[in-house]
Amino acid sequence: MGGAIAGFLHGxxxxxxxxxxxxxxxxxxxxxxxxxxxxxxxxxxxxxxxPQTFREMKVDFKDKLVVSIMAGVKLADLPxxxxxxxxxxxxxxxxxxxxxxxxxxxxxxKIFVENLLEKFGIAIEVLSDDEIxxxxxxxxxxxxxxxxxxxxxxxxxxxxxxxxxxxxxxLNQLVYGALQAANxxxxxxxxxxxxxxxxxxxAALKVLDDGKFKEVIKKAACAAYERAKEL
Numbered sequence: 001m002g003g004a005i006a007g008f009l010h011g012x013x014x015x016x017x018x019x020x021x022x023x024x025x026x027x028x029x030x031x032x033x034x035x036x037x038x039x040x041x042x043x044x045x046x047x048x049x050x051p052q053t054f055r056e057m058k059v060d061f062k063d064k065l066v067v068s069i070m071a072g073v074k075l076a077d078l079p080x081x082x083x084x085x086x087x088x089x090x091x092x093x094x095x096x097x098x099x100x101x102x103x104x105x106x107x108x109x110k111i112f113v114e115n116l117l118e119k120f121g122i123a124i125e126v127l128s129d130d131e132i133x134x135x136x137x138x139x140x141x142x143x144x145x146x147x148x149x150x151x152x153x154x155x156x157x158x159x160x161x162x163x164x165x166x167x168x169x170x171l172n173q174l175v176y177g178a179l180q181a182a183n184x185x186x187x188x189x190x191x192x193x194x195x196x197x198x199x200x201x202x203a204a205l206k207v208l209d210d211g212k213f214k215e216v217i218k219k220a221a222c223a224a225y226e227r228a229k230e231l
Contacts, residue, residue: 002048072231096121
């Protein structure tokens with residue numbers, strides 16, 4: 001994820017460090033030979049390592065601004081001048097939903113981080129680690145919920161006899177077009193616009209309601225939230 005984010009930080013002077021030198025070098029940025037060197041030279045440090053790796057690190061961040069995208073690492077476990085961020089898969093294409101919660105940072109720090117996050121999507125400030133966990137369940141895990149729904153439709157398309165390429169084109173355009181058509185409108189109102197009384201969509205929605213579709217989705221998101229709290 002750190003590599004994906006770096007690709008959208010145009011105009012910033014970037015340096016990096018990883019035990020895998022080639023991994024950072026492939027990003028086209030300058031590589032230093034230690035975490036300590038990174039801390040000396042950087043004004044802001046993006047922590048994009050595995051939580052276990054971070055917990056094993058013995059680093060003095062010297063009151064530098066730290067931005068963490070590590071899952072499960074709470075603000076209390078980060079340096080005081082830190083911002084905890086939960087981006088999502090959209091970061092790979094500059095369309096991330098990035099929720100963030102601030103530690104002991106200045107207003108200037110907060111604005112800097114918010115501007116940084118908006119280079120690869122939208123930034124949503126929340127007020128606590130608990131709200132980050134909730135956003136993890138909504139937007140962090142959310143793409144997988146959408147893909148699971150699309151996979152079910154894809155399997156149906158295959159059973160209808162459509163080839164894989166046709167199914168992919170149809171479903172991709174389905175999602176894009178539906179979101180563009182909604183344009184911020186209430187989802188229930190959009191459902192009503194598609195589902196005419198006694199029609200095909202109403203028949204499909206009845207099956208979803210009978211199967212407690214909404215309850216299952218909410219239960220799944222709650223399970224993700226509970227797991228996020230455990231990490």
